[in-house]
Every structure is written in C-alpha cells, then in structure tokens.
Amino acid sequence: MSQTNYLANRVATLKPSGIRKFFDIVATMKDVISLGIGEPDFKTPEPILQAGIASLQRGETHYTSNSGTLELRKALADNLKNLYGVEYDPLSEIVITVGVSEALYLALTAILEPGQEVLIPTPCFVAYQPEVILAGGVPVEIPSRVEDNFQPNLAALRAAITPRTKAILVGYPNNPTGAVASRETLLEVLKMAEEHDLIVISDEIYDRLVYGGEHVCFASLPGARQRTLTLGGFSKDYAMTGWRIGYACGPAETMVGLLRIHQYTIMSAPTTAQAAALEALCCGEQYVQDMVAEYDRRRQLIVNGMNRLGLPTFEPRGAFYAFPNIKVSGMDDDTFAQKLLEEEKVAVVPGSAFGSGGEGFVRCSYATAYEKIEEALRRIDHFMQRHG
Numbered sequence: 001m002s003q004t005n006y007l008a009n010r011v012a013t014l015k016p017s018g019i020r021k022f023f024d025i026v027a028t029m030k031d032v033i034s035l036g037i038g039e040p041d042f043k044t045p046e047p048i049l050q051a052g053i054a055s056l057q058r059g060e061t062h063y064t065s066n067s068g069t070l071e072l073r074k075a076l077a078d079n080l081k082n083l084y085g086v087e088y089d090p091l092s093e094i095v096i097t098v099g100v101s102e103a104l105y106l107a108l109t110a111i112l113e114p115g116q117e118v119l120i121p122t123p124c125f126v127a128y129q130p131e132v133i134l135a136g137g138v139p140v141e142i143p144s145r146v147e148d149n150f151q152p153n154l155a156a157l158r159a160a161i162t163p164r165t166k167a168i169l170v171g172y173p174n175n176p177t178g179a180v181a182s183r184e185t186l187l188e189v190l191k192m193a194e195e196h197d198l199i200v201i202s203d204e205i206y207d208r209l210v211y212g213g214e215h216v217c218f219a220s221l222p223g224a225r226q227r228t229l230t231l232g233g234f235s236k237d238y239a240m241t242g243w244r245i246g247y248a249c250g251p252a253e254t255m256v257g258l259l260r261i262h263q264y265t266i267m268s269a270p271t272t273a274q275a276a277a278l279e280a281l282c283c284g285e286q287y288v289q290d291m292v293a294e295y296d297r298r299r300q301l302i303v304n305g306m307n308r309l310g311l312p313t314f315e316p317r318g319a320f321y322a323f324p325n326i327k328v329s330g331m332d333d334d335t336f337a338q339k340l341l342e343e344e345k346v347a348v349v350p351g352s353a354f355g356s357g358g359e360g361f362v363r364c365s366y367a368t369a370y371e372k373i374e375e376a377l378r379r380i381d382h383f384m385q386r387h388g
Contacts, residue, residue: 014130019349026347033376035364036347038175038321040239044276045287048238051279052272060275064268067259068096068247072274075281076247083207084217086225092252095259096269096277100205100233100246101127102262107201107229107248108135108167110257116166118201121152122355123323125175125203129355137166143357146314146325150179150357154188161196168193170218171203173210176354176363177323178299178316183216190224199254200228205246206319208237208288211296213317219249226251229258236319237288238280243273295320298366298373305377306364309384320367323351327360329387337362339387344379 005012019036026032043049067073073090081087088094097103104127108118114136120128122141129139142157144150152170168189172181193200202218219228233246246269248258302322306313311324326336333350340346351358366373 010133010136014133017126017353019126019353023347025341029341029345032341032345032347033368033372033379034347035366035368035373035376036349038365038367039241040236040291040320040367041369042239042291044239044243045280045284047283048240048276048279048287052243052276055272055275060271062271064096064271064274066263066268067094068269069271069274069278072096072278072281075278076249079281080217080230080249084215084220086217086220086230088249089252093249093255095248095255095262096274097233097246097248097262098266098269099235099244100203100231102266103231103233103246103248103258104128104131104201104203105135106258106261107231107250108132108137109261110254111199111229112137112166115164117162117164119157119160119165119168120355121157121170123150123174123176123351123358123361124169124171124355126353128169128171132169138164140165141356143355144177144179145357146323146361150174150177150314150323151181151185152189154185154192157189158192161192161198165196165198167199167201169201169203171205173206173215173318175206175319176321176349176351176358176361177314178319178321179314180210180213180317181216183221186216186218187221190218190221193227194223198227200224201231202228203231205231205233206236207232209292209295209320210318211292211299211316215318229254234277234280238277238284239287239291240273240276240280243270243276245269245273245277294370295366298368298370301370302364302366302373302377305373306380309377309381310388311380311384320365322364322366323361324364325360326362329384331387333358333360333362340380340383343386344383346376346379346383 351361
C-alpha cells in the first residue's frame with residue numbers, strides 16, 4: 001500500500017541543510033576538530049549567567065509581555081541609539097524574539113504575499129532562502145564575488161528587480177564569508193530600495209564582531225529607517241546561543257504585523273533569557289571586547305595559515321568565519337569537505353551550502369580554541385600535500 005505524503009509541497013521540496021549533513025557525520029566520529037559550527041566556544045559571561053539564575057530563583061517563570069519585558073526593550077533601544085544613532089520606540093517598534101531566526105521568520109511572513117520575490121546577495125546564511133519559501137515568497141540569489149570582497153553585486157541586484165520584488169535581504173557582517181559591507185555599498189542598496197519602494201531586511205547578528213573597522217547599521221543610513229527591519233540578537237556577541245534570544249526593530253506600522261504573528265506562534269521569548277540579555281546590555285561590553293580581541297587573534301592565525309598552505313583566503317573583516325578557495329585541490333567543495341573529514345578528521349562546510357557564489361570555497365569557523373586551529377592547520381597541510 002502506498003504511503004500518503006501529507007507534507008505541503010513547499011516543505012517537501014526544501015533542500016536539507018548543507019551544514020547539518022556534516023554535523024551528523026561528525027557526531028559519529030572521534031578526535032574530530034570542527035571548524036564547521038558557527039557558535040562561540042566561550043561560556044556565557046558569569047554576570048550574565050548569574051542574572052539568568054537569579055531570575056529563576058525569584059520565581060520569574062511566567063510569560064512576559066508579547067513584545068518582551070519593557071526593561072529589556074528600553075535597554076536595547078538605548079544600546080542601538082548609543083552604538084549607531086538609530087532610535088526605536090521600545091513600546092511599539094521592538095519585539096524580543098526566540099533568536100534572530102524567529103525574527104527573520106516574523107519579518108518575511110509579515111511582509112510577503114504569495115509569489116513575491118526577495119533579493120538575497122549570496123553566499124549567505126543557509127536559512128535565508130528556505131525562510132522566504134516557507135513564507136510563500138520566491139528567493140532570488142544575487143551572487144557576489146571574492147574579487148569584489150564579497151560586497152553585494154550592485155549591477156546584478158539592480159537588474160534582478162521586477163514588479164514582483166518586495167524586499168532585499170542582506171546579512172552583514174556576513175556568514176559565511178566574513179565580509180563587512182561598506183557604507184558606500186549599502187547606500188547604493190538603499191537607493192535601489194527607495195527607487196522601487198522595497199523593504200530592506202538587515203540581519204545584523206554579528207554587528208559587534210568587526211575587526212579593524214566599524215559596523216554600519218543599515219537603518220542608520222539617511223532615510224533608511226522607514227523601510228528597514230533590523231534583526232539582531234545576543235547569541236554571537238555575548239556567547240548566548242543556547243539562550244535563544246533575539247530581536248526585530250522597525251517602524252511601528254510594520255512591527256504590528258510581526259508582533260501579531262509572534263503572539264500566535266510563540267507568545268513570548270523565554271523569561272529567563274530576557275533577564276540574562278538585560279544584564280548583557282548593562283554590563284557585558286568588556287566581555288564583548290575581550291572576545292573580539294581573541295577572535296581577531298584566531299582570525300589572523302587561520303587566514304595566514306590557509307594562505308601559507310596554498311588555499312587563497314579572503315580576509316574576513318567581521319563575524320568568525322574564513323572562506324578559503326579550495327579549487328587548487330582539483331575537487332569541488334563538497335568532495336573536499338568530505339575527504340578532509342574522512343582522511344584528517346577536520347570538519348569544514350562546503351561553500352555551495354550557502355548559495356550561489358560559494359562554489360569552490362569552504363567555510364571554516366574560528367570560533368574554536370587557538371590550539372585546535374593550529375592542529376587543524378597541521379592536518380590540512382598533510383591533506384594538501386596529498387591533494388594539492
């Protein structure tokens with residue numbers, strides 16, 4: 001008897017995550033050095049951890065406001081104003097979410113009609129295209145090039161705009177390349193959005209992890225705020241991935257839609273995590289600076305090491321990823337990652353998992369200990385001596 005498939009077509013046809021495939025293999029192996037996972041290896045700073053514990057001990061185990069605690073929203077509004085000069089009303093323009101992943105889901109679900117298109121500079125975070133599809137939209141990939149420092153390809157972006165285009169989704173600092181978009185490039189993206197009345201969704205989860213420069217908050221650009229949804233969170237900057245706490249900010253008339261979806265699907269972000277996030281904003285700055293300094297040390301190690309091994313590596317200016325070109329091996333990126341894992345027990349992620357433009361590269365996370373990166377480079381050296 002044939003088995004009925006009750007899945008919606010848009011779900012049944014989604015491709016499995018290219019990252020998860022390698023994590024599943026790693027879980028079955030011993031002595032693997034993982035450069036695959038995009039998660040800080042730091043423990044959540046002690047004062048933030050204690051704030052969460054204290055919240056539980058006070059019995060704060062109930063729902064908060066759908067938007068999140070007012071104290072957290074006020075602190076977040078102050079933080080964004082102090083860092084980037086962009087102002088949001090904590091009463092009507094900020095929603096605290098379950099990580100930035102929920103914020104992305106809310107944003108796309110709130111704005112898209114069936115069949116509307118979202119332009120996505122790629123390579124990009126693996127969830128962007130699937131989330132557009134799940135929201136009923138059509139993702140349109142705009143590949144960027146290493147020759148352009150993985151900045152959005154402005155000519156291709158402009159050429160891709162059609163009457164069906166609703167939004168541009170950008171993520172800088174970028175996962176997987178580590179690229180940081182310049183102010184000049186973002187101004188050109190804004191100009192296109194204004195000319196065609198598009199919304200810009202700006203995923204800024206890595207905003208504090210920038211080396212030798214400054215992050216440009218898209219909403220802070222002149223005239224951008226009214227058409228921008230700013231997404232962010234605490235996972236990367238404060239080493240709080242498991243706390244699952246993020247946010248979305250935008251004009252009140254748009255945010256009411258995000259809040260409505262959030263009310264019916266989530267109710268409110270975890271109360272304990274909100275207390276910890278409040279503490280992070282109040283006293284976490286020194287910890288952020290310390291982590292950035294250590295990431296920078298690791299960044300230089302892995303970039304210099306890959307280049308020395310004959311794997312040309314774009315210099316990342318943000319996040320915690322290196323993106324070496326592995327074409328010299330004669331393998332495609334999926335084969336390279338598979339063989340490196342099997343032969344040397346080093347886990348990386350194929351660049352093709354991150355969309356068009358990622359082919360021929362692999363993503364290496366340096367959110368792991370300096371000594372482990374050194375050992376990984378030794379193993380990759382052995383690998384390249386056989387295959388390079």
